Amino acid sequence: MVHINNEDVNNNEVNRSRRFHFGILALQGAFQEHIHMLQNIPQVSSAIPIRKVEQLATIDALIIPGGESTTMALIAERSGLMEPLREFVRSGKPTWGTCAGMILLANEANKTKKGGQSLIGGLDITVNRNQFGSQIDSFESALRIENVTTSSDHLFPAVFIRAPIISSINSPDIEVLARLEHNVGETDTSAIVAVKQDNLLATAFHPELTNDDRLHKYFVQLTQDYYYTGKKEK
Numbered sequence: 001m002v003h004i005n006n007e008d009v010n011n012n013e014v015n016r017s018r019r020f021h022f023g024i025l026a027l028q029g030a031f032q033e034h035i036h037m038l039q040n041i042p043q044v045s046s047a048i049p050i051r052k053v054e055q056l057a058t059i060d061a062l063i064i065p066g067g068e069s070t071t072m073a074l075i076a077e078r079s080g081l082m083e084p085l086r087e088f089v090r091s092g093k094p095t096w097g098t099c100a101g102m103i104l105l106a107n108e109a110n111k112t113k114k115g116g117q118s119l120i121g122g123l124d125i126t127v128n129r130n131q132f133g134s135q136i137d138s139f140e141s142a143l144r145i146e147n148v149t150t151s152s153d154h155l156f157p158a159v160f161i162r163a164p165i166i167s168s169i170n171s172p173d174i175e176v177l178a179r180l181e182h183n184v185g186e187t188d189t190s191a192i193v194a195v196k197q198d199n200l201l202a203t204a205f206h207p208e209l210t211n212d213d214r215l216h217k218y219f220v221q222l223t224q225d226y227y228y229t230g231k232k233e234k
């Protein structure tokens, strides 16, 4: 093994060669696809399924996948993961929620089952679950995404499956990254479908179900920036 003496090398360069450990919450839903997508990105050292509390300490960043947010929350409660997940998010470490994962990261959710549902929280947004109803169960839409698609680029192929939308932004710290490009049923182009707040990212759709890894690369970049430029504790 090559030993690098930190004092001989510019500290920054040493840090910038670092690769990162990603965890994907694997209680239910589309976690395997996220793992595959991350594994092909050079800066990713590992992408592991997270099922136990102690695994959270081994990762630099977390993805909460799509699936069924009520089921995921129930399993998380039962396996004692809910509070440690909240703690992970509170620590400021990069976390990305897709679809059901976005619902879980929201501080508030509408159209929840009777009695509400428990959330991890962290993002100052309100989400509307199942925004598109059963008539339009799933659809694909090409999106412009801030920081991810450039004007010369092709748009992002976003797959929406019983998707939520962000119905309200409750803090000036929320950056809107994407809105619907076309009306879908009753939902018009004002509907917000991707946001960022510090190191928290949320998308209403499923980027892991496409061949387009731009959002995964963006999340890896966010993780790099977080560990290179100092942690922004909240």
Ligand SMILES: NC(=O)CC[C@H](N)C(=O)O
Pocket (backbone or CB within 6 Å): 065, 066, 067, 068, 069, 070, 098, 099, 100, 101, 103, 129, 130, 161, 162, 163, 164
């Ligand atoms: N594709 C998805 O993740 C669907 C989310 C699901 N409708 C929920 O409320 O949790």
